[in-house]
Amino acid sequence: MKKRLFVTLISVLLALALGFTVFASQEVVFDTMVLDMAEVLSAQETQQLEADAWDITQQYGCAVYIVTTNDLEGYEPWQYSEIMQQQLEMGYGSDQSCIILLLAINSRDYNIMARGYGNTAFTDYGKEVMSERFLDEFGNDDWYGGFTEYLNCSREFLQMARDGQPFDIDTDSDPLFTLLICAAIGFIIAFIVCGIFWLQMKTAKRQTGAAQYINDRGMVLTAKQDRYISTTRTERYIPPQNKNGGRKGGTTVNSRGNSHRSGKF
Amino acid sequence: MATGITTYQCPSCTGPLQFVGESGKLECEYCGSNFEVAYIEELYAEKERIAAEAQRKIDELKEKQSDEQQNCWSDEEAAGMKVYNCPSCGAELICDETTAASSCPYCGNPTIVPGQFSGGLKPDLVIPFKLDKQAAVDALKKYYKGKKFLPKAFADNNHIQEIQGVYVPFWLYDCKIDSTASYAARNMRVYRRGNYEITETDHFHIQRKGYIAFEKIPVDASTKMPDEHMDAVEPFDYSELKPFSTAYLPGFLADKYDVDKKQSMPRIEERAKNTAEDELRKTVFGYQSVTNVAGSFITENCDAKYALLPVWMLSTKWNGQNFLFAMNGQTGKLIGDLPVDKGKFFAWLFGIALPITAALFGFLML
Known part of the structure; x- marks a missing residue:
């Protein structure tokens, strides 16, 4: 099977060699940023996405790739991405920093793979949020729309990483929303404190009980009965614990230095 | 005349x-x-x-x-x-x-x-004043202290020396409540088997019957006295009750009742029934959840004595509103509603809320 994929890759390389290279850079060995083997994009769309992806790659030093294929040739999406990246030497610089979005059109699988600096900029949580942004478009076969979302998201996350705060669980918050939450907590505490002060100003209250005037005997019981009626039983299914539950952010990198997020669209 | x-x-x-x-x-x-x-x-x-x-x-x-x-x-x-x-x-x-x-x-x-x-x-009974006017004035001054929202001018201008000792007419009721109630009670066990949480609930029907007697529940018998104030200065120490004599009255104001026993009964019944309900409920224990299903609380053997009880009172006006303070002339318990300075209220509200908001926001964003 690996042989078939290798044949595919050779075909890709030959096709690209016969054509022309739009961009050239010493840092980027494989400079075809949009590899549309499933041919879901028009030439114009490909050209536009290619230009945007190259722009991001050059601006942030992390290659941003789009790959489509009809068939994964028996590989898992993440395996297919890794083999491709290795064989085509995809990436930017010596550490081959990159992010690759792979779509398998027939099986409707997707995989986001990051490497090198890409692992810093695209955390596990970042990849999850990124996939949520484009899944709707791909679900509706809006390929160009989905890839545009992917590129926009990549640019945004790379910029955040450059600013020193890669997009992650702890940075995924709107400052205005955070401020509103903080203000709400502040005012709730202030209202409780002021409420206590306010109650000190109002001490005239009607009595509703007379417990202190009960005579020495208290409540004298003349009849007492506790009767068992029945037992009822209910069951509630508890789904297995989500592996992501209680996560603390960051990027999970495998032994080959890559991180992935896969799923269906 | x-x-x-x-x-x-x-x-x-x-x-x-x-x-x-x-x-x-x-x-x-x-x-x-x-x-x-x-x-x-x-x-x-x-x-x-x-x-x-x-x-x-x-x-x-x-x-x-x-x-x-x-x-x-x-x-x-x-x-x-x-x-x-x-x-x-x-x-x-x-x-x-x-x-x-x-x-x-x-x-x-x-x-x-x-x-x-x-x-x-x-009156049948009287509790003589035990605390003098100076004690009442001191208590009122102390009461003003530490009140964060109190307008400063209020404490200065409210003629604290005009506080008056008043023998307030009260009915002291003895009564008995026959109580019957039934409850639905539950005990639950929750345990896990595989991926299922299992809840087993035992249901019980509870019945209780009994009676409870009250002695000398006070209810003020004067329409001039606000019920909230007179209720709030309770309790009085009944061990100092004495047979009535006008000799205890010189130096104080005293009113006679203008709310008779019959008119006072609903308030007494309400208080006694609420307490009877609570006391009967307390006899049901050993269950995780108890719900009242039905109950009957009947007042019996009601009798009331007419008594004068000692209360120091100050009525003062502030911004067109009346404010009344009352102090138990025997125990010194002082109550009364105070005016609220809205400016102080909002100053405190924002003074607390803004630093907390800033500290939280700073902590989360840094």
Whole structure:
């Protein structure tokens, strides 16, 4: 099977060699940023996405790739991405920093793979949020729309990483929303404190009980009965614990230095 | 229209006698003599009888003359008002008909209207004042302290020295509540088997029947006194209850009741039933959840005694609103609603909220 994929890759390389290279850079060995083997994009769309992806790659030093294929040739999406990246030497610089979005059109699988600096900029949580942004478009076969979302998201996350705060669980918050939450907590505490002060100003209250005037005997019981009626039983299914539950952010990198997020669209 | 009233005069110098809570005696401000209540009671028993008789005769005479009088109080105006002569300085004192003890605003002489306590109106019991005016003034000053929202000018301008000791009429009820109730109770066990959480609930039907007796539940018997204030100064120490004597009244105001036993009953029943319900519920235990299903609480054997209980009171106006403070004249418990300075309220609100907001926001964003 690996042989078939290798044949595919050779075909890709030959096709690209016969054509022309739009961009050239010493840092980027494989400079075809949009590899549309499933041919879901028009030439114009490909050209536009290619230009945007190259722009991001050059601006942030992390290659941003789009790959489509009809068939994964028996590989898992993440395996297919890794083999491709290795064989085509995809990436930017010596550490081959990159992010690759792979779509398998027939099986409707997707995989986001990051490497090198890409692992810093695209955390596990970042990849999850990124996939949520484009899944709707791909679900509706809006390929160009989905890839545009992917590129926009990549640019945004790379910029955040450059600013020193890669997009992650702890940075995924709107400052205005955070401020509103903080203000709400502040005012709730202030209202409780002021409420206590306010109650000190109002001490005239009607009595509703007379417990202190009960005579020495208290409540004298003349009849007492506790009767068992029945037992009822209910069951509630508890789904297995989500592996992501209680996560603390960051990027999970495998032994080959890559991180992935896969799923269906 | 003027009628007679009684003052207790010192047998030594004829100066006015005042009841002093601390010593429990009647004391003369002029010569410093002091006398046991029982001694003065005996001395004045006959005088009071004569004064009451004289009062009755004068009232009869007044009724006869009322038709003949012109340019006087109209019937509407005079309704509920009575006029008395101060035996010390001769001034005419106009009081409403429920006032039984007062003091002359001209000479300060403490006065008693014995007729107001005669017959069915006479109290059975009294708790004498134990705390004096200075204690009440000090307590009120202390009460103002530490109140964050209190307008500064309020404490300065509210004539704290005008605080008055009042014997407030109360009904002290004894009653019994026959109680029956049923409850639905549950005990639950929760455990896990595989991927299922299993809840087993045992259901029980509970029945309880019993009775509970109350002694001397107080309810104020004066429409002039707000119920909230009189309820809030409870409790009184009933071990100091004494048979009523007018000898305890000099130096204080005193009212007679204008809410009778029957009118007071609903309030007593409400309080007693609420407590009976709580006490019966307390006999149901050993269950994780108990819900009241049905209940019947019937009041029986109700009897009330008429008592005068000591309360220091200050009524003051602030920005057109009345504020009333009451202090238990026996235990010193002080209550009353205070005005709120809205400026101070918002200053505190924002003063607390903004630093907390800033600290939280800074912590989360850094």
